[in-house]
Amino acid sequence: MSVTLTLTAIFGLAAAIAGGALPRGSRVGGAVALTWGACASALVGAVSVLHGGHPLALHSSQIIPFTGVTMVLNPLGAVFIIATAVVAVASTLYWIGYASHGLSTRTASAALPLFVTSMLLVPAAGGVSTFLLLWELMALSSLVLVLSEQSRREEARSAAQWYAAMTHSGAAAILFALVLLSAHAGGQTFADIASHAHHLSAPVRAAAFLLAVVGFGSKAGAVPFHVWLPKAHAEAPGPASALMSGAMVNLGIYGIVLVGNELLGGGPVWWWLVVVALGIVSALFGALYAATSSDLKRLLAYSTADNMGLVLIAVGVSGLFAATGHQTTASLAMVAALLLMVNHAVFKGALFLAAGSVQIATGTRDLDQLGGLMRRMPVTGAVFLVGALSVSALPPFNGFVGEWLLFQSLLHGLAATNTAVVIALAIGVAALALTGGLTVAAFVKATGIGFLGRPRSSEAVAAHEVPTTMRLGSVVLGSLCVVLGLVPMVVLPSLERAARSVLRAAPSASVDGWVTLHLTGLRGVLAPVLLFAGLVGTALVVAMLRRASHRPSHAWSALRRTEPWVSGRELQTARMQYTATSFAEPLQRVFDDVIRPSRDLDVSHATESRYYIERVAYRISSDDIIERVFYRPLIRTMRRWGQQARSLQNGSVHRYLAYGLVALVVILVVIA
């Protein structure tokens, strides 16, 4: 079956060439068809690994000089490949309809298949050089996609700069981590590293792990390395943002699990406390900014940081349990982490595709300019609603099962003896709960302000539903949210196999049952299907009773439509509604000390008397506090250093020769 990996690469390259070379009419269609080929072959390989249990291995010494290409696909990688492939199929289907809106250039059509292919192959990389090559390819192709709308929006350029800087700093950290490991292990394949990991000294292991957490954490959008994420994900065009948020950020999690569990075979408690802390900060920070953001895609991007924080909490908790010898809860937490990741891929993909549709239909992402879209774009609206309910972890949608598993693992894990662990868990639960509440508020806002009520601008009034392929692409992911919520057993056995292989645990099912979900060895049962059937059945009965309660003898119709109550006011406008900003105002005030928004109140009085106010202008901007407090000063300092360093280069050849001489002397002194 290792041929599936080769096929994936070939299909992917063919798709990129088709996207770059075919004429405009057939370009996107050809690229999409070939990308699906890549996805299909990767899926076949991944499923065979998860069901056959044998890793796929492939080695070729030709493609990269000195090291060759090493591919090893194990169950953990297979799970990530499946998540990527599902999001990719839906997003590329969506791309067919989206292409006519500026995403059919040769560059974009070549970059998108390359992006998908590199994401499909990163989890199958079996050696340091192969991994880094694919990782860079993924970063560069996505960078091109972020830039693809730069001619229309100035912000895309700055977003791409942030993304490029952050992703390459991250890649540098990853490079150091992996090179450190391979240098000490004496081999550059992951198998070599894993087999030598136990002979490494503790500082080397810790350094490699921390570097990996920083590097991969920045890809996953972990706070404080997240600054690029709300910019790049918001500026990337629809299908690319779905791929970045649904699939690419997952690979950051993959990297942390790869280095922490697969290569180093787990570590001491404090490693995992670092991961849990990073997760808690990301979850809270992301949820808070999502709740107060009024840009639809920025809101979704911050929510991605929030969700990746939850996955990091689960990964860290799993590591904590493994380090304190609680294998059952460790594997449960790892399953929860993987399920949270898969769920996030599906619902965030659906949400970003729906947001892309809104942007196409109205030309704006500003929630304060939207409204009334549920009636104008019923399919997109329904998909967004399903995604919003899923991300809010409401049953019977998919987000709920993942959070429930995480809660169960935390609950049962409190049996752990280590005090530090117990405190970490208690804080983790509190953070999880606050995050949940803020997420619900954020997505009630996004759905309610964006899709319900009256349209707030002429663009929203004129909005109409997007082309069929775009609707289909988002519906695919939207319906998966429901399926995974009702029958999580579709994926749970595979996730468990992956979790077992990661933790090297004995094969014992920890979650079982198609209709009622049992935790084996622990007391916890959930019946999503029955719950859903009960809810839908009752809702239908209640709706029928409401219809029947209407007395037919009356002359009036059952439903009358009229203006809403505005304290007796006759003239009503859409501007009287709450906006996203006003909706979030109470939360913003409660968390004022954390967000510290800059407010600007400008009152101009009438000339006749100070008691008459002519005009009031109120501006509030809540730009990222970490960007403001940490990154901006950093950039200023670097720019200042850069300015000073310019005086070293005055164009004089003599001076440069003197530099060379000094450098040579210094090197000789150091060596001697």
Place this chain on the structure above:
Amino acid sequence: MSTLAHVISAVVAGVVQVGVVCVGGPLLLGLMRKVRSRLEGRTGAPVHQPLLDLRKLFAKQRVSPEQSSWIFPAGPVVLVATAVAVAAISPLATTHPPLGQSSDFFAIVFVLLLGSVFIALGALDTGAPFGGMGSSRAMTIGALAEPALLVAILAMSIPAHTSNLPALVRLGLVHPAVLVSPTRILALGSFLVVILAESGRLPVDNPNTHLELTMIHEAMVLEYAGPDLGLTILGESMRLMLLLGLLVNLLIPWGVANRPGALLFGVGIVVLAAKVAVAGAAIAVFEVFTAKLRLFRLPELLAGGFILAVLGVVTAVVSR
């Protein structure tokens, strides 16, 4: 008893529980209003007045704002459906409700949250300023109440090694020492704060207000009329009864049938009604002597609830 008989008795128990909550919720509302009226020196409407109101409302015409979508009429239906589903599987009168195995405390809380979310969305769908105002405030309070609630559940679940709700009630019946443990008391204190916040009682929200600008819950349901308003009132009162029922059963579980059987179940229903009536009357008395808190003072109240819950977890872990 055979499995089939078990299933049938569980289903019957579930149906009866739903019926009791459907009728008991509005009666609880009437009782609380009555207590309040008497303390304020008024005669007040009869206890069954809410039921009469509901009958009247269900015979009326439905009115919907002009610009609203399908979310607006769906709100009350989802609210009632979630309350009914929770009423069926919760350990109200028996610790053997239908699907009792999967009657998980976390799941129940999230199902009720689904109802709140739909009402908040329905409020935004009206296209009127008051709907958005209520929705924004309710979501703010909800976001701050959720940590207290979930941590309280966790605290109660640690000694029981499960978050299964019937098991939590049963633990109190079998080992009454649990009931006076600091964990249970602190967690239930936190739960009470959350109940006051979530069901819009004083000091969080004034259910009797007529001034739109001070409203939270009432602002959200301002546009519902006729059967939709009836469903909203029914749903909200059912939720109040459910939450109070769970609170009293976790506090004083005696009377809840621990074995299947019609007689025990009947006793369970009567005891439940009595306990909820006492709890509701107590809240009504408390409301007479309490003023509504400012919206921006509420985080302090909810943070207090949260701290109680965290202390509950700490005591649970220490006394493990």
